[in-house]
Amino acid sequence: MTGTPTLAVENLETHFFTKAGAAKAVDGVSFTVAKGEIMGLVGESGSGKTVTGFSIIGLVDPPGEIVGGKVLFKGEDIVGAPEKRMQKLRGDRIAMIFQDPMMTLNPVLRIDTQMIETVLAHEDVNKETARQRSRDVLAQVGIPAAEERMKAYPHQFSGGMRQRVAIAIALLNKPDLIIADEPTTALDVTIQGQILYEAQKLCRETGTALIWITHDLAVVAGVADKISVMYAGRVVEQGGLNEVLDHPVHPYTIGLLGSVPGHNTRGHKLHQIQGMAPSLLSLPKGCAFQSRCQFADGECDQTQEISAPVPGRTVRCCHPQVEAAE
């Protein structure tokens, strides 16, 4: 890929300052997403993936705060950028889709109101033009009789439709980057499939970069170009989709893939990663995964640097399972 990547996150650190101490929700995360590329950001609850998403778009609220690192959007570092600048970017160049469609749309405002205001906030057009554009995008995401349905209120839509509306809103101003935080988790499988397909098509056609945040590997397996696996606030493995899925190198990734039911032989116990994720308030020194890792030893107490044991792959591990991967 030539040219500046749409998004380059470098050593991002976001901490939450609570009475009980500082929780390191994002602890040195780095990745890039190029034009038209789809990256899957995978991790369990509490791994810091959602906070990463919010950090990029600048919506981390107190007691959280970005304490270090850079977020280079098309080369411009937007960490600490003035609110006016961020307001211009949000909804226009960087869009975000939230997880729960029920709560993301304001229940007392009509759908068209909520869409038109997004257009008018960033472009100097008249209301009618904004309305037309909203209608077209709604039709594009597959909402039938868009003209009619626009005048409705959110509670009159089903969950799947509401999410499509949220996606439509994200697409309205043709952003360069879309951050989708578990957009299909609350939907049923068939709709999920449709949306995945359309997302892929969209990115190929318009060159929009997409970060798909999820805890479900299966979801990104169908759509992403590359994967970043997060654990306890850090990216532990990163690489091309197929490469990571076929030959995982970090013990956590291996465990994750191993615990997917499909991989299991019938009649055997489901594989589980023993132990629990550590509290973000009291992360162990060195590798956060060592307490649950079968390959751990004394070396794991050191700070884990990023290494590239295999071309095109980065990991944070002192015992990357390269041999097993072959």
Add this chain to the structure above:
Amino acid sequence: MSVFIIRRLMQSILVVWIMSLIVFVGVNIVGDPVDMLINPEADQAEIERFIRDLGLDRPLHEQYWFFVLNALKGDLGNSFIFNEPALKLIIQRIPATFELAISALLMAVVIGIPLGVYAGLKPDTRTSKTIMATSILGFSLPTFWVGLMMIMVFAVMLGWLPSFGRGETELLLGIEFSFLTMDGLAHLLLPAINLSLFKMSLVIRLARAGTREVVHQDYIKFARAKGISQNRIIFVHLMKNILIPVVTVLGLEFGGLIAFSVVTETVFSWPGMGKLIIDALHNLDRPVVVAYLMIIVLIFVVINLVVDVLYSILDPRVRLQDLKG
């Protein structure tokens, strides 16, 4: 929507009917009807004539029937003191009370909501803490005492504003209003502020609580993610959501304002319904008391109805639910 309204109408009529029963029972059974309805200074012959005229020697259900019939005709007896139809006396005073109550309501809303929203958006600033502290004072201070102090300071010591009565009025649509004259406004100011204090504190607390709850909702964050301006988020997204609970409470509280004007009117000698009934209670002018009660019930029932309709207009979820069901 009409099914909803009809249902509420039926309920309202039921309440009014029950109230008439209670009032009737109160006057005729608990107390001595002769004492209550007949001027205590009448002599024996007059008393007997009254008893026959008023049908007090008839069986109870007949009496009640007459009561209802007369009430529907608008005849609720004559005042002992003024010797005029009680109903007419009360209706004459309604504009004064309403003017006071509406002024108080407007003040409470216009001042209370912005203060409350501000306190909700920036809860840790000095201003917010002051606002909240003042609001506690607002609903702890007994209204009548505040009224007295206001008279003390503004009328007696400073001499800025008059301390009693209604001042000059002007006719608008055949009804006399105070706010149309400067003098009238001067007379209206203190009592209206006094009456509004309690409600204002309530509104401030409600608005603040509502704001704090709404501000953390996902849809507000989503609006920010769309790049919507701060102003629009506050005035459109936030406001519409907190207005619903605020309006509901306010609507119901308006009835309370009318009732509570009894106190303010007494302190400031404002010639409204409230002063009338306090005087009537002291003078044992029972027909006026009865008439007042019936009117008040009617007013309340109408207010509740209006609030329900307003609520269904403001909250689309309620409105559309009724369409289906």
Add this chain to the structure above:
Amino acid sequence: MNETASETVTIDPVAIDSVVGLAETPFRRFISDFIESRVAVGSLFVLGVIIFIALFAPIISPTNPYDLASVSILDSKLPPGSQSLSGVNYLLGTDGAGRGLLSSIFYGLRISLGVGVMSTLIALCIGASVGLVAAYYGGRTDTVIMRIVDIQLSFPAILVALVLLAVLGKGIDKIIIALVIVQWAYYARTVRASALVERNKEYVEAAKCLALGDKRILFRHLLPNCMPPLIVVATVQTAHAISLEATLSFLGVGLPITEPSLGLLIANGFEYMLSEKYWISFFPGVALLITIVSINLVGDQLRDVLNPRLQK
């Protein structure tokens, strides 16, 4: 708090606590949460002082305002801090009849507080019982009871009180009855709401399985769990009751002159307002104010502390 298996772990304060044995009972936590607000603790202290004054008024009052022998019309309307002819120092001045204001306030507090608290307690007992019954038995009983409660609550307190007192007449017992009737519905509604939630919980089913009598289940099992919101409502309502009684006394339909509450004291001073003898109404009002504000502040903190939604 999760504990990691690794050696290099930071000290977990809660874990230490439970090891040392300072078990955190709900009550302890309630107390420690409450103490967090200095304002509330201050108010509680003030309330304590007020209650003390109310209880011991006859003993600690500098003069006895109701002893006709010691009251002289020559002493009337003295401003605060003045000395009477007989050498008594009137800290807050005297009223129209020559009674020392400070002492009148002490006695007045006694009555105001007494009437307020008593009516609240009675209303609470009645209202809570009704609410429990409505929630527990459900069905028609519930519907009928709640209809009555709703209708009662849709009328403002002052109106109901005025009507009742018009019918009943004057007297301390009549005022208490009126205040009780005005308030019981709040308690009924509050308790019913909590009871409805609790009724569906498993411990009630368990109690029923053990064939415990209905009354026992209601009062020993359901009621204690409905206490938190009840306590909050009761506190705020006490303040309202005191305020309402003062208002009614001021309007002249409340307590008779023989038992002057703060409201009546304020009313007495009304006529002297225009001649700038403000203290006769001012100081009783301040006493009333301090009482009500303290109760409300304590009630506020109670509400924050006992609110289940705010508990982690």
